[in-house]
Amino acid sequence: MAGVPQIRRIAGTGVPIRGDDIDTDQILPARFMKEVTFDNMGEYAFYDARRDENGVINDHPLNTYTGANIAVVNRNFGCGSSREHAPQGLMRWGMEGIVGESFAEIFRDNCKSLGVPAMTADAETVDRLQTFIEENPEAGIELDVREKTITFDGEVVDAEIDHAMREALLEGTWDTTAVMRSNMDRVRDVANSLPYVEDR
Amino acid sequence: MSNGTLYDKVWDRHTVTTLPNGQDQLFIGLHLIHEVTSPQAFGMLRERDIDVAFPDRTFATTDHIVPTTPEGRERPLKDDQAENMLSALEQNTEEAGITFYGLDTNKQGITHVVAPELGLSQPGMTVACGDSHTATHGAFGSIGVGIGTTQIRDVLATGCIAADKQKVRRVEVTGELGDGVYAKDVILKIIQDLGVGGGVGHVYEYGGEAIKSLDMEGRLAVCNMSIEGGARAGYINPDETTYEYLKGREFAPEGDAWDEHVEYWESIRSDEDAEYDDVVEVDADGIAPMVSWGINPGQVIEVTDPVPTPEEVPKQDREAAQKAYDHMDVEPGESMQGYGVDVAFLGTCTNGRVSDFREAAKVLEGRSVDDDVWALAVPGSETVRAECEKAGIDEVFREAGFEWRQAGCSMCLAMNDDKLGAGEVCASSSNRNFIGRQGDKAGRTVLMSPAMVAAAAVEGEVVDVREVLN
Numbered sequence: 001m002a003g004v005p006q007i008r009r010i011a012g013t014g015v016p017i018r019g020d021d022i023d024t025d026q027i028l029p030a031r032f033m034k035e036v037t038f039d040n041m042g043e044y045a046f047y048d049a050r051r052d053e054n055g056v057i058n059d060h061p062l063n064t065y066t067g068a069n070i071a072v073v074n075r076n077f078g079c080g081s082s083r084e085h086a087p088q089g090l091m092r093w094g095m096e097g098i099v100g101e102s103f104a105e106i107f108r109d110n111c112k113s114l115g116v117p118a119m120t121a122d123a124e125t126v127d128r129l130q131t132f133i134e135e136n137p138e139a140g141i142e143l144d145v146r147e148k149t150i151t152f153d154g155e156v157v158d159a160e161i162d163h164a165m166r167e168a169l170l171e172g173t174w175d176t177t178a179v180m181r182s183n184m185d186r187v188r189d190v191a192n193s194l195p196y197v198e199d200r
Numbered sequence: 201m202s203n204g205t206l207y208d209k210v211w212d213r214h215t216v217t218t219l220p221n222g223q224d225q226l227f228i229g230l231h232l233i234h235e236v237t238s239p240q241a242f243g244m245l246r247e248r249d250i251d252v253a254f255p256d257r258t259f260a261t262t263d264h265i266v267p268t269t270p271e272g273r274e275r276p277l278k279d280d281q282a283e284n285m286l287s288a289l290e291q292n293t294e295e296a297g298i299t300f301y302g303l304d305t306n307k308q309g310i311t312h313v314v315a316p317e318l319g320l321s322q323p324g325m326t327v328a329c330g331d332s333h334t335a336t337h338g339a340f341g342s343i344g345v346g347i348g349t350t351q352i353r354d355v356l357a358t359g360c361i362a363a364d365k366q367k368v369r370r371v372e373v374t375g376e377l378g379d380g381v382y383a384k385d386v387i388l389k390i391i392q393d394l395g396v397g398g399g400v401g402h403v404y405e406y407g408g409e410a411i412k413s414l415d416m417e418g419r420l421a422v423c424n425m426s427i428e429g430g431a432r433a434g435y436i437n438p439d440e441t442t443y444e445y446l447k448g449r450e451f452a453p454e455g456d457a458w459d460e461h462v463e464y465w466e467s468i469r470s471d472e473d474a475e476y477d478d479v480v481e482v483d484a485d486g487i488a489p490m491v492s493w494g495i496n497p498g499q500v501i502e503v504t505d506p507v508p509t510p511e512e513v514p515k516q517d518r519e520a521a522q523k524a525y526d527h528m529d530v531e532p533g534e535s536m537q538g539y540g541v542d543v544a545f546l547g548t549c550t551n552g553r554v555s556d557f558r559e560a561a562k563v564l565e566g567r568s569v570d571d572d573v574w575a576l577a578v579p580g581s582e583t584v585r586a587e588c589e590k591a592g593i594d595e596v597f598r599e600a601g602f603e604w605r606q607a608g609c610s611m612c613l614a615m616n617d618d619k620l621g622a623g624e625v626c627a628s629s630s631n632r633n634f635i636g637r638q639g640d641k642a643g644r645t646v647l648m649s650p651a652m653v654a655a656a657a658v659e660g661e662v663v664d665v666r667e668v669l670n
């Protein structure tokens with residue numbers, strides 16, 4: 001399928017964001033939803049959590065693990081509202097993949113449409129991975145969507161990924177706009193076959 | 201599975217291909233956009249450096265956030281956020297070459313009012329808009345679907361959405377409507393019978409005598425509230441009434457093209473022997489005007505009936521009923537007649553058309569609004585406003601004590617200054633009585649027809665409009 005990258009593997013460094021039930025309001029505070037584009041959403045990712053009461057940047061993991069592209073989270077991440085702004089914010093901050101114990105369903109679907117794999121692993125594995133990153137922030141880690149594994153600390157562990165998400169990522173069909181754009185000739189044929197559309 | 205229905209035929213004519221995920225790629229023949237849900241989609245297009253694929257099949261107006269007074273509409277708008285949304289839409293449509301009916305035109309208004317009256321909505325089309333009331337356009341025999349931001353991006357970029365075909369339910373509405381009973385009452389009756397979740401996974405094909413006898417504006421009101429019954433889309437097969445309405449409108453075909461179009465329109469009507477996933481019957485014969493007593497559009501009764509008791513409500517709905525009694529402060533077993541009203545609001549994409557104001561004016565003629573009621577008339581479009589003013593309808597409203605405003609969504613969802621206050625009760629011609637929808641979360645909404653709103657404004661309480669008229 002033209003245009004949409006297939007996503008098999010994400011390699012890079014991690015950032016542990018510890019805590020269960022981190023909701024979309026924490027990930028992207030509602031007041032930033034007033035903006036008319038997603039352009040600036042990266043700056044608003046965890047906006048309040050990344051600042052102390054005086055508005056000064058604190059030691060939130062996103063502030064300290066700079067350059068990380070894989071977030072490691074805990075249970076029920078992304079719960080709350082359905083806002084697409086939350087995964088948009090994380091992606092624009094630089095996240096290319098997320099590993100957690102579990103995700104809220106709509107959040108996960110939104111990740112899919114952005115091409116950001118959201119993989120799950122058991123609590124013990126996630127904790128081990130978070131601890132490893134905390135002790136070795138520069139160490140490389142890798143998510144393998146096809147093999148359903150996570151590689152870190154010289155070891156390969158099993159992970160899970162939603163079936164539909166995995167297929168869409170591997171086949172490069174996660175981006176409906178790009179997929180549908182590859183059929184534009186047929187779209188124009190259909191349009192021109194309709195009596196109410198002017199020939200073009 | 202359905203076969204030979206209008207939905208099947210229009211779907212087939214618009215299907216480009218089946219996508220790898222199993223959904224159909226459906227061409228959208230008419231894309232309507234407004235200021236609230238489109239800017240992010242344009243932003244995403246810009247990021248990818250993609251042009252709008254069918255700018256001439258896309259039309260824009262501004263409705264949700266616009267103020268409804270002449271002072272309020274001066275630019276820049278007082279609310280920065282509203283001004284931002286409006287300027288973004290202006291800029292986006294200008295860059296893409298999309299027709300935009302802005303505040304400086306005399307055609308601005310609610311998308312679902314503007315597109316029909318300009319003749320943009322026609323039989324056999326697929327219509328999409330980033331708004332859940334897009335089913336409105338089904339009144340012409342088109343498929344109208346509400347879509348989200350990612351899908352708006354898809355339509356802008358490709359003229360298509362990825363969609364799953366739904367089941368088709370034929371809703372056969374029988375009987376004759378008496379005086380003082382309107383399309384709004386019919387759709388509320390349908391939702392009362394079939395429930396707010398009844399249409400999930402379905403589109404509704406409305407038919408039967410009670411539907412056939414409605415004029416186009418009535419049909420628009422019925423289809424408009426399909427989503428309140430859980431159906432993503434609802435439609436009525438086109439007939440003479442439809443063609444009559446369309447003829448001569450700005451975007452309607454003319455001359456030979458007209459005949460060609462009629463041929464197409466006739467061809468997409470549901471076949472006599474069409475197969476439906478199911479057929480339900482709703483008896484509207486002699487129904488009284490409907491009013492809502494609760495906090496969802498399924499919690500409605502004929503105004504002559506009492507509010508249902510918990511025992512009369514199906515088990516699964518009892519919790520919702522209890523919440524409704526509490527919020528609305530209504531007594532099970534009691535009548536809604538006599539329920540005090542503070543605000544009367546007439547307008548919206550359900551009931552903001554000329555016939556709505558005309559029927560309400562019949563009630564207001566020679567009467568005046570109760571001293572304690574704030575009464576607000578908000579035409580659905582500037583065209584509706586002009587027509588009403590030409591016919592002197594605005595004078596009837598003004599003399600009765602209504603404020604006569606300019607077009608917009610207004611107190612339907614309170615994104616501008618027109619807001620319901622805490623503890624206030626609004627007799628409303630809108631479509632949603634959800635808690636907080638019209639402003640303060642301690643406000644209360646009673647849904648009804650425009651004539652009923654006028655009667656409530658005059659009496660200061662919920663009444664049976666038929667008694668006022670007699």
Ligand code: SF4
Pocket residue numbers: 263264310311312331333548549550608609612613630631
């Ligand atoms: S009038 Fe109300 S329901 Fe209709 S488009 Fe506006 S906000 Fe939505």
